[in-house]
């Protein structure tokens with residue numbers, strides 16, 4: 207059974223003001239933290255989904271690329287495109303490229319929940335779901351396709367239509383901290399130096 211690791215790295219970063227996936231955190235570009243977490247769990251193929259204007263800024267050799275012809279359509283469209291382009295893959299571990307604290311232990315924990323009764327395996331904190339650090343099975347594709355055809359972009363709506371295994375995580379888990387604004391970046395850098 208093929209399990210791919212996917213880094214979603216084709217967002218607009220409009221709130222951040224410049225492509226946030228290349229910002230350095232602990233000496234590595236942000237996207238690389240997601241990629242390494244997947245790689246350490248032997249997920250194959252490793253896929254970076256992005257667009258033509260960003261591709262040259264990545265320094266990667268052993269990955270497969272999805273270059274979105276229509277950029278900035280959002281994560282649901284990206285997931286649909288990825289599943290369509292990799293028909294041999296059964297499970298896709300999808301991680302955003304703006305999560306500095308994502309790590310291999312998190313990925314490993316999530317992989318233990320894989321079960322063919324489910325279309326998706328999604329972390330759940332009390333206040334929110336984390337659909338961009340989650341597993342999706344090929345069986346989710348028809349529903350994703352329907353939403354794409356209706357031009358609907360909500361991951362939440364997709365999840366409402368799938369058999370989902372929700373995996374509980376602590377409300378204050380740093381794993382899911384993500385960078386949207388420059389302010390988030392400052393707070394994250396402070397958190398890191400306090401921990402050092």
Ligand SMILES: Nc1nc2c(ncn2[C@@H]2O[C@H](COP(=O)(O)OP(=O)(O)OP(=O)(O)O)[C@@H](O)[C@H]2O)c(=O)[nH]1
Nearest residue numbers: 215216217218219220221255278279280284302303
């Ligand atoms: N491949 C791909 N990734 C995307 C797309 N939209 C968002 N992402 C990624 O999904 C994650 C979450 O994205 P957001 O922060 O919600 O959106 P963003 O467009 O990056 O940033 P904003 O413009 O500030 O909303 C990030 O890692 C993005 O790079 C897309 O259309 N294609």
